[in-house]
Amino acid sequence: MIDPSRNLDEPSDVLIQDGKIAGVGRALGAPDGADVRDVRDTVVAPGLVDVHVHLREPGNEDVETVATGARAAAAGGFTAVCAMPNTDPVTDNQAAVGFIVRQSVRAGLTRVYPIGAISVGQKGERLSEFGEMVGAGAVAVSDDGKPVVSSHLMRTALEYARTFGIPVADHCEEPTLAEGGVMHEGLVSARLGLKGIPAAAEEIMVARDTLLAELTGGHVHLCHLSTRGSVELVRRAKEQGIRVTAEVTPHHLTLTDRACERYDTHAKMNPPLREAADVAALRAALKGGVVDCIASDHAPHAYDAKEAAFDDAPFGVVGLETAFGVAYTELVIGGVLTLPELIHRMSTAPAAAFGLPGGTLAPGAPADVVVLDLTDSWTVDPTAFCSKSRNTPFAGRVLMGRAELTLVGGKIVHQMEAPVSQ
Amino acid sequence: MTPVLGKDLVGLEHLSPDQIRLVLDTAEPFKEVSERPIKKVPALRGKTIVNLFFEASTRTRISFEFAEKRLSADTVNVAASGSSVQKGETLVDTARNLEAMRIDMVVIRHPSSGAAEFLGNRIRSNVINAGDGKHEHPTQGLLDLLTIRDKHGKVEGLKVCLVGDVLHSRVARSNIWGLLKMGAEVAVCGPDTLMPRGIEELGVCRFRRIEEAIEWADVLNVLRLQLERMEKGFIPSVREYYRVFGVTLERLERAPRVLTIMHPGPMNRGVEIDSRVADGPHSVILDQVTNGVAVRMAVLYLLAGGRPELADAAKGSPPGGAE
Numbered sequence: 180m181i182d183p184s185r186n187l188d189e190p191s192d193v194l195i196q197d198g199k200i201a202g203v204g205r206a207l208g209a210p211d212g213a214d215v216r217d218v219r220d221t222v223v224a225p226g227l228v229d230v231h232v233h234l235r236e237p238g239n240e241d242v243e244t245v246a247t248g249a250r251a252a253a254a255g256g257f258t259a260v261c262a263m264p265n266t267d268p269v270t271d272n273q274a275a276v277g278f279i280v281r282q283s284v285r286a287g288l289t290r291v292y293p294i295g296a297i298s299v300g301q302k303g304e305r306l307s308e309f310g311e312m313v314g315a316g317a318v319a320v321s322d323d324g325k326p327v328v329s330s331h332l333m334r335t336a337l338e339y340a341r342t343f344g345i346p347v348a349d350h351c352e353e354p355t356l357a358e359g360g361v362m363h364e365g366l367v368s369a370r371l372g373l374k375g376i377p378a379a380a381e382e383i384m385v386a387r388d389t390l391l392a393e394l395t396g397g398h399v400h401l402c403h404l405s406t407r408g409s410v411e412l413v414r415r416a417k418e419q420g421i422r423v424t425a426e427v428t429p430h431h432l433t434l435t436d437r438a439c440e441r442y443d444t445h446a447k448m449n450p451p452l453r454e455a456a457d458v459a460a461l462r463a464a465l466k467g468g469v470v471d472c473i474a475s476d477h478a479p480h481a482y483d484a485k486e487a488a489f490d491d492a493p494f495g496v497v498g499l500e501t502a503f504g505v506a507y508t509e510l511v512i513g514g515v516l517t518l519p520e521l522i523h524r525m526s527t528a529p530a531a532a533f534g535l536p537g538g539t540l541a542p543g544a545p546a547d548v549v550v551l552d553l554t555d556s557w558t559v560d561p562t563a564f565c566s567k568s569r570n571t572p573f574a575g576r577v578l579m580g581r582a583e584l585t586l587v588g589g590k591i592v593h594q595m596e597a598p599v600s601q
Numbered sequence: 602m603t604p605v606l607g608k609d610l611v612g613l614e615h616l617s618p619d620q621i622r623l624v625l626d627t628a629e630p631f632k633e634v635s636e637r638p639i640k641k642v643p644a645l646r647g648k649t650i651v652n653l654f655f656e657a658s659t660r661t662r663i664s665f666e667f668a669e670k671r672l673s674a675d676t677v678n679v680a681a682s683g684s685s686v687q688k689g690e691t692l693v694d695t696a697r698n699l700e701a702m703r704i705d706m707v708v709i710r711h712p713s714s715g716a717a718e719f720l721g722n723r724i725r726s727n728v729i730n731a732g733d734g735k736h737e738h739p740t741q742g743l744l745d746l747l748t749i750r751d752k753h754g755k756v757e758g759l760k761v762c763l764v765g766d767v768l769h770s771r772v773a774r775s776n777i778w779g780l781l782k783m784g785a786e787v788a789v790c791g792p793d794t795l796m797p798r799g800i801e802e803l804g805v806c807r808f809r810r811i812e813e814a815i816e817w818a819d820v821l822n823v824l825r826l827q828l829e830r831m832e833k834g835f836i837p838s839v840r841e842y843y844r845v846f847g848v849t850l851e852r853l854e855r856a857p858r859v860l861t862i863m864h865p866g867p868m869n870r871g872v873e874i875d876s877r878v879a880d881g882p883h884s885v886i887l888d889q890v891t892n893g894v895a896v897r898m899a900v901l902y903l904l905a906g907g908r909p910e911l912a913d914a915a916k917g918s919p920p921g922g923a924e
Contacts, residue, residue: 372771
């Protein structure tokens with residue numbers, strides 16, 4: 180049992196009653212009629228939390244819905260995910276936020292927390308009604324998918340969000356520098372003849388956002404950092420006590436722009452995959468806490484959308500069902516993080532950054548729990564995904580580590596099928 | 602028999618020096634076909650070829666078409682405008698439909714980098730890249746190599762400088778790969794706004810002043826300046842571009858040696874190149890066009906499985922001696 184919220188890493192029983200953690204400790208004993216699961220040789224941890232997913236509902240239910248996204252999340256060991264508002268129509272008002280909450284409750288799987296739009300229609304002009312959206316269940320605001328171009332709008336968003344105690348999550352991209360770009364600007368883009376997005380396009384906005392967070396005292400959350408320069412800017416901001424949190428994706432922690440060779444559209448995402456030195460800096464930042472958490476940026480696309488020339492394919496990859504396996508294999512087995520550190524960065528820290536329940540096995544907490552199998556290798560087979568979409572750069576990868584059992588509020592929402600005996 | 606160039610020709614980056622030399626050598630006997638009164642040999646008789654042009658092109662399309670016709674292939678031209686492409690058909694659907702018609706080869710020009718490789722990976726027919734976005738234009742690279750070899754008797758050891766908009770140029774990339782593989786020294790010259798970052802790491806040297814490039818080079822390959830680059834803010838004006846980077850007679854007269862002048866066309870006279878230079882005695886610009894047909898005949902012949910040692914004989918019989 181590992182609980183980073185209380186620095187616990189020891190063999191233990193976990194007793195769940197009435198949807199809550201009732202006790203943690205050795206030889207707790209089971210009340211009569213309890214469903215006793217012997218999960219020896221696995222790790223019991225607080226359920227994983229992903230603060231950045233795209234579930235495409237409403238508007239693009241062919242590629243994902245709240246229910247299928249929640250199913251994929253449960254299979255990936257996540258007990259809570261935050262859904263970005265770049266839906267169609269945009270989730271920019273209390274009714275739209277309430278719809279996501281209802282769909283989540285109806286699915287009854289992983290908890291789906293809506294993120295409301297910063298601006299009406301994500302147009303970057305007028306603030307959305309943060310107060311009403313928070314009242315309906317929104318846990319943050321973001322115009323993700325697009326940067327907040329206007330510095331004035333970002334400033335007022337950070338100021339206004341303080342009333343409601345929510346973070347403002349920004350997709351950092353200076354649009355005039357990034358315009359038309361489809362991958363990282365570097366030697367690989369020069370060779371492939373593809374228009375690059377320079378690292379500075381992200382870093383300019385990271386610098387701006389941290390300055391505005393300092394100015395306003397608001398909490399800025401920086402989405403999917405990808406460059407070593409961004410990491411350095413966040414490190415300095417945190418040293419100055421600025422309220423900034425940051426996330427990094429499993430793909431930016433493990434892949435470089437070389438994955439775009441042969442025009443592989445499954446390596447096309449925004450921000451783009453960068454260079455080895457960036458990957459190293461992101462890993463070090465995650466280890467040292469400069470970057471707070473891992474988020475998948477789960478971005479489903481239709482099965483044939485990536486069957487196109489690189490310029491014409493959409494940005495984004497799915498990640499809910501591979502996030503833990505990729506991170507465990509590359510970062511823990513790879514010697515970057517300890518297992519408790521990884522669970523901290525995928526559960527306790529993101530829950531804290533967004534003020535969500537979860538991320539802990541403390542008695543009295545909701546019984547959002549994952550049981551992780553770390554002993555058997557598995558091969559990523561996109562056709563077996565619970566997600567409606569298949570667009571992953573990790574197809575065929577052999578990984579270690581996946582969720583054997585996922586519980587939300589004490590209810591089993593995912594259970595790995597017993598392997599067929601040989 | 603394993604085709605000597607593989608199934609497709611998408612670029613020069615992944616060809617070996619021997620494969621490049623083979624195309625150039627195979628082009629030699631085909632040059633003579635175009636000099637005959639009856640410009641036709643039966644090498645590709647019965648083969649069907651589609652010229653699939655998603656971008657406007659005059660020179661390249663006609664050059665391919667002549668190469669195909671002089672080898673007796675049956676050809677169809679598809680232009681993007683007025684075709685199913687304009688009606689929203691995806692590239693993969695276009696590919697599948699062509700495949701269903703059992704064609705032998707596709708020559709593709711497309712505005713997206715990687716489109717030729719994309720097509721080649723999805724159909725059994727041979728695919729020839731006639732220019733994909735800003736990536737490569739391999740037959741142009743090959744005809745440039747042939748033209749340099751004709752003029753200088755060799756490529757190895759020559760100093761060749763590409764002048765102008767390297768950033769947006771597929772011709773530049775194919776030239777860089779081809780020239781480096783054939784042992785030339787390669788340089789690029791132009792404003793930083795028109796150079797890809799990290800270009801030096803490909804093994805080319807870099808000049809920021811045209812005077813330095815002219816002093817260094819044996820051959821200048823002057824790239825076309827797309828006039829739309831100004832609107833996107835890469836250069837302030839055509840006038841200043843010519844003043845700073847134009848390949849002018851005055852600049853060439855100060856060079857320590859006579860330079861061979863090349864241009865892939867179409868030229869903007871008075872923008873990247875002085876008319877007196879383009880029309881001058883050291884310009885091989887029209888030789889490039891002539892060689893284009895021979896090189897494309899060689900590529901078509903080799904991809905169709907023609908045996909290089911029989912290229913000479915092929916002028917009189919189909920490949921492999923069938924029929």
